[in-house]
Amino acid sequence: MTGLMTHVETAADKRGVRDHNVWTPAEVVCWARACLGRIDLDPASCAEANETVRAERYYTAETDGLQQGWHGRVWLNPPFNGGLLRLFARRLISEVEFGAVTAAVMLGPVVGGSTWPDEMARAADWIAPLRQHIPWGGVGGGSSAMGHQLWGFRCEPAPLDTGMVTAVFHRISAERTLFGVR
Numbered sequence: 001m002t003g004l005m006t007h008v009e010t011a012a013d014k015r016g017v018r019d020h021n022v023w024t025p026a027e028v029v030c031w032a033r034a035c036l037g038r039i040d041l042d043p044a045s046c047a048e049a050n051e052t053v054r055a056e057r058y059y060t061a062e063t064d065g066l067q068q069g070w071h072g073r074v075w076l077n078p079p080f081n082g083g084l085l086r087l088f089a090r091r092l093i094s095e096v097e098f099g100a101v102t103a104a105v106m107l108g109p110v111v112g113g114s115t116w117p118d119e120m121a122r123a124a125d126w127i128a129p130l131r132q133h134i135p136w137g138g139v140g141g142g143s144s145a146m147g148h149q150l151w152g153f154r155c156e157p158a159p160l161d162t163g164m165v166t167a168v169f170h171r172i173s174a175e176r177t178l179f180g181v182r
Contacts, residue, residue, distance in 0.1 A: 023048075023049065024077055024107060025164065026052050027163075027164045028107065028130065028150070028164055028165075029052050029053055029075065031150075031158050031164065031165055032075050032105040032107075032150060032158075033053075033054075033075070034158035034159075035103075035105050035152055035155045035156065035157055035158045036073040036074075036075065036103050036104075036105060036155050037073065037103075037155075038056075038073055039053055039054060039055040039056070039073055039074070039075045040055065040056045040057065040071060040072030040073045040074065041055055041056065041057050041058065041059075041070055041071060041072055041073070041074045041075075041101075042055040042057075042058040042059070042074070042075050042076070042077075043058070043059045043065030043066075043068065043070055043074065043076060043078075043088070043091075044059065044065050044076060044077060044078045044079060044088060045058040045059065045060060045065075045077075046058075046060050046061075047060075053075055055075060056072075065088070066087055066088065066091060069100070070091070070092075070095045070100055070101050071100050071101065071102075072101065072102055072103075073101075073102060073103045073104065073155075074092065074095075074101050074103070074104040074105075074106075075104070075105055075106075076088060076092055076104060076105070076106040076107070077106070077107040078106070078108065080108075080109055082114065085108060085109075085116065086114065086115075086116040088106075089106065089108065089116045089119065089120055090116065090119065092104055092106055092153070093119060093120065093123045096123065096153045096154065097123070101153070101154075102154060103153060103154040103155040104151075104152070104153040104154070104155070105150055105151070105152050105153075105155065106120070106150065106151045106153075107130075107148060107149075107150055108120070108148065108149065108151065109146050109147065109148055110129070110146070110147035110148060110149055111146075120151050121151075123151075123153065124151040124152055124153055125152050125153055125154065125155070125170065126151075126152040126157050126168050126169060126170045127149050127150070127151055127152070127168070127169045128149060128150040128152070128157060128165045128166075128167065128168045128169070129147065129148075129149045129165075129166050129167060129169075130147070130148045130149060130150065130164055130165060130166065131163065131164055131165075131166050150165070
C-alpha cells in the first residue's frame with residue numbers, strides 16, 4: 001500500500017509498537033492538497049505516508065510532532081487515540097491563531113462527549129464530512145463505521161468532484177458556530 005495511502009499514527013506508535021498502522025485513502029489527501037495548494041508540514045506522519053502527502057517536512061512518532069515547530073500549510077491526520085487527538089487538535093488551533101500555520105486541513109473522527117470537536121468547529125472556517133465506511137489501508141485497516149470529517153483553516157475548500165467528500169459547511173460568523181451547505 002505504500003504510496004497509495006497516508007499514515008495515521010496510533011497510541012501504539014507513540015510507544016514504539018507498530019502493529020496497528022492504518023492509512024487514509026489518497027483521494028482524501030489529494031482533496032486536502034487541492035484546498036491547501038501545497039503541503040509544507042505533516043506533523044503526524046511517516047516516510048511511507050509522505051510518498052502520498054508529499055509534505056516538504058514531516059514528523060514521525062519518533063520525532064514527536066507535538067514537540068516540534070509547526071509552520072506554513074499543514075495537513076494533519078493525527079493519532080485517533082482520544083488524548084493524542086485532542087492534543088494535536090488543540091495544537092493546530094493554537095498554531096493557526098498564532099499565525100505560524102498559514103492554512104491547514106485536519107482529518108478526524110466525528111465523536112461526541114469530547115470538547116475538542118466543538119473547539120475545532122469554533123476555530124475552523126469550514127467542515128467537510130466524508131462518506132461513511134472509509135476504506136482504510138495498512139495493518140489494522142479495513143472499513144470503519146465511524147464518521148469522519150475534514151476541518152479547514154484559512155483555505156478554500158476544493159470543488160466537490162470526489163465521492164469521498166459529501167458536502168462543505170461554512171462557518172457563518174465568529175460569534176455563531178452554525179454551518180450552512182455550500
